[in-house]
Amino acid sequence: MSTKPKIVVLGAGHAGLTTAKKLIQKLSPEQAEVVLVNKHNYHYEATWLHEVAAGTISPNDARVMISDVINPNKATLVYDTVVEIKKDEKRVVLENGDITYDYLVVALGWKSNDFGIKGMGENAFAIEDIDSSRLISEHIEYQFAKFNNEENADPDSLNILVGGAGFTGIEFVGELADKVPQLCRKYDIDRSKVKIINIEAAPSILPMFEQDLSTYAREALEERGVEIRMAAPIKECTPEGFIIGEEKELVKAGTIVWTGGVKGSPILEKSGFDMVKGKVNVNPDLRMPDEEDLFVIGDCSWVWDNEGDRPYAPTAQLAMQEADYVADNIIALMKKEPLKNFVFDNKGTVASLGHSDGIGSIFSGYKLTGKKAAAMKKVIDNRSLYLVGGAKLVLKKGKVRPF
């Protein structure tokens, strides 16, 4: 190790960006070199992508230039794609270079996971990043734009089929319930011609919430014209739609989106890391087992709760709290002090159901629904922006839409 340690952070999502931010707050450039590697020159709010995909916010509202929130005089910013991590050589292979490290923080996020459902990868869109999300909203709008220009337009081409009733799937159909009437007005199409269909294998939606909230969400969405089909496992995805259930019913749509699962970045598997259900299990101090200097956080690791009976649900809130611990633990390693074990401070969970409805569970069990939940969701989104870029960023991109 050189006299000045080199800390490399891979990924500028909530986990990586927060880690880099905390490190340059706590360490001077003389104490350590902090390098942040990211594919793009921007960070995006991954929890807002369903809105980009529905077209209810602009892609640019969901992202921020990294150099606007990380002072380039205090950290080295590298915009490149990670190819492989060679942990035995303490080196990261990038598409356009190589980088060595003393401490590594892997925060490379997630990709869509189709669990091997036939045809899903080829025929369904996924809400993964800015590029893939804005493609979905453009694809939907293109179906509407084409419809009245075709002699015998296929009525199913207007339908939007969403696989998976987890957070992303349900928040996405909630936005669609807002967006579709706007598109219908813009393109002179009767609202009754457009189906928004959510398909879920499990017998309920949003399993992270208690039953009453989940029921509220389902009924609210159904009232706004979303069809929700639970206990309907998808057997196959074809260019026309999903084939579901034992009866092999074909549900058709011009836009097919899969939101049913995620797995950690494929770079981890490629680097020979031990994967458990698509992610890396980490120790309570957030290091990879048997590694001194390698942390894995955010959506590419499983962090287990103190009882050890289940991993925490992956959220931006979790990622940012993990980042705080990692920054402190790296400094502890530099000082040869003991590391802290991660403790999650759950501030609650709120899911939006479009612009003016939602459900939430906060302050150990207090439940919210409707406009209050929608308002709380915007508070949370603004808080996330605040943590990324301060008050200035909230003013610029914050969700101050009236509700």
Add this chain to the structure above:
Amino acid sequence: MSTKPKIVVLGAGHAGLTTAKKLIQKLSPEQAEVVLVNKHNYHYEATWLHEVAAGTISPNDARVMISDVINPNKATLVYDTVVEIKKDEKRVVLENGDITYDYLVVALGWKSNDFGIKGMGENAFAIEDIDSSRLISEHIEYQFAKFNNEENADPDSLNILVGGAGFTGIEFVGELADKVPQLCRKYDIDRSKVKIINIEAAPSILPMFEQDLSTYAREALEERGVEIRMAAPIKECTPEGFIIGEEKELVKAGTIVWTGGVKGSPILEKSGFDMVKGKVNVNPDLRMPDEEDLFVIGDCSWVWDNEGDRPYAPTAQLAMQEADYVADNIIALMKKEPLKNFVFDNKGTVASLGHSDGIGSIFSGYKLTGKKAAAMKKVIDNRSLYLVGGAKLVLKKGKVRPF
């Protein structure tokens, strides 16, 4: 003829809408029944469609509900598609009905004319109405949205190929020169990857302007990154692009638009009217030759200038002035008074080259270029709105964008 004559106006473009407006201003419901038949329940500013097609204005900014500008208590509004005019029976066949008339004003507008160029109808978009124009802007944006999501994206897919350097073609590429940099920023695509190519068979662009203005326009557009190829006749249109010249060069693009010609509504030919180069020649009083009660105006007729050496160029200005004469001539017919011959009062012509540039020729020969011409174009567009719907409509949809 019943005691109260029935005047039927077909089409609510500038010609038809203005005719109906003038008639209900000058005649009370007791004096005549005025019926306005239109395919949609809205009028659109046809001269703004190139902006809708480029995506620089919203489709809704270019249209207005007919019932907002024609009082339904003073005229009968019929939203239906004309199938055929049976002039010998004084009857119009609609898709969902039949309508008889005492006086008929045919103002059914135009369709794209590909002059039989092979493959043009199947493979190129046309800027014809709201539906077809917004499809173009959505198609362009979809190419951008897809680009960064594809492994080996075809670089030509971003190109936009525009056939024809008349008013619509040149105003369209002028808007594209504004829009493409915005799309590049939105979708993280380098501007240098996108070609805007205008192809024209004639050796110059905008032939209705004098040479110096046409040269100004060409140079201004080229400076803003538009490729203009003159003296380049299109031999064929394929799904990939245009095949041009004797060398059969293939120019490729993901978006292909034909603006090279128009012809009068196909309903006229279907109704057995005498067609000359796609339109009907009318007498100086704007009636069809040998017809007592049938006027044809706007983009489906040729009105010849007083010297009789050429027809007036079809513009919104011309259409609205024709409508004034037709309203008066119908009233003259009702009173058995002599009809007036049409005299065109040419207030000049201005072409926009995007948001802040243009060329114009006004006040018998006074020439304008640059921001002044762009400003004048917006004045003209607002005047057109004013004539359609008064000051209220200008406030609502007027082009008060700063320049």
